[in-house]
Amino acid sequence: MNSLKRDPGLRLPIWDYPIDQCDDISRAYIKVEPYQQILTNYPFSGPEKHYHQFQSSWFKLFPSWLEYSSSKDAAFCLSCYLFTKEANWTPWINHVGKNPNLPHNIAEQACKDLMSEAQHIEKIIKKQTSKQIVKNRLRLKTSIDSIRWLAFQACAFRGHDERPKSKNRGNFLEMIKILASYNKSVDEVVLENAIGNVKYTLPMIQKEILHILSRKVRDVIREEIGDAKFCIIVDEARNDSKRKQMTLVLRFVIKMVFYVKDFLTLFTSQILWR
Incomplete structure (x- = not known):
């Protein structure tokens, strides 16, 4: 940037610079402000009967863009140099x-x-993207909390009629509606207020979240068992749709150890069964 010409008559056209450098070069010229060279006497120019010369008082009239080149004895516009292909202009009335x-x-x-910078497209996109991420996370959290509660209470998820106009859309969707009624931020991002198809309410999404939760529960059980001995209880039954379901239960012992400072002794508490 230090090699940039200040005299507008000696500058390279802005379009001759690499395209990826034009914005940085333009900012550099704007920051150093227009090249306003004040001379005691400016050269006369024009036809013999209509001599005229540049006036330094014009700088006060147009301080943000007016420039003068002593090498060309011409007036230039900094703004037009940066964003048009005609930086040298005449006459005034047309500029x-x-x-x-x-x-x-x-x-x-x-x-x-x-x-x-607040108006730059990358800033606007980044700002909008950040807001959308926050909304998506809140929407997903609402679905996860609803699924966790229903699963813990062993409640059915689906409803007979889940259309928006239905009076009872099923436990899952009705739970989301209740949560939305208590929180304006939630209400703005869930169900029909969600943007596009990103609602996180489809049965496939519900099953995927349930699968993730069940995997975490199994991981916790494995950690609790550790290297201890356990037994497996298997049972089979038919549900209302006559489909066989097998239940697998692990039974193991957890020994809880407490340290007592008063007696400096170690003892084992009662046995807990699962």
């Missing part, structure tokens, strides 16, 4: 104005947007 669609006004706004 500035109140029309927001003028190239100069569009370039001025582009400079402001470039220096405002």
Whole structure:
């Protein structure tokens, strides 16, 4: 950035720089502000009958973009240099104005947007993505909590009619509705308020969450058993749909040890059966 030319008449066109460097170069020029060279006398130019010269007082009228090049004896616009292909301009009336669609006004706004990181597309996307992640996690947590409670209470999940207009959509969906009624943040992200199809309420999702919970329970049981001895109890029965179901129960002993400081002794408590 230190090698960038300050004199607008000696600069490379912004479009000649590598595309991945243009934004950084533009920010650098905006930060150092327009090149406003104040001379005692500016050269005269123009036809003999209409000599004119640049005036340093013009810098006060347009401090944010007006530049002067002594090498070219010409006025330049910093904003237009950065965001249009015509940085050198004449006459005045064609360059500035109140029309927001003028190239100069569009370039001025582009400079402001470039220096405002909050408006950059990557910042906006990141912000929206972060908010969506929070909402997705809250939606998923609501489904997990509902499934845990229903599984612990041995309640059925599905309902006969789970459509939105149904009076009873089943224990799982009704549980989510109850949780949403007590929390506005939950209500904004679950069921019909969810964005798209990311509701985490499909039977397939319910089974997947149940599978994860059951796997964690089995892991805890294995840790509790450790190297101890255990026995297996197997039972088989038919459910209401005449399908055979086999139950596998592990029976093992846990020895709980307590340390007592007063007597500096070690003893074993009563045996717990599972």
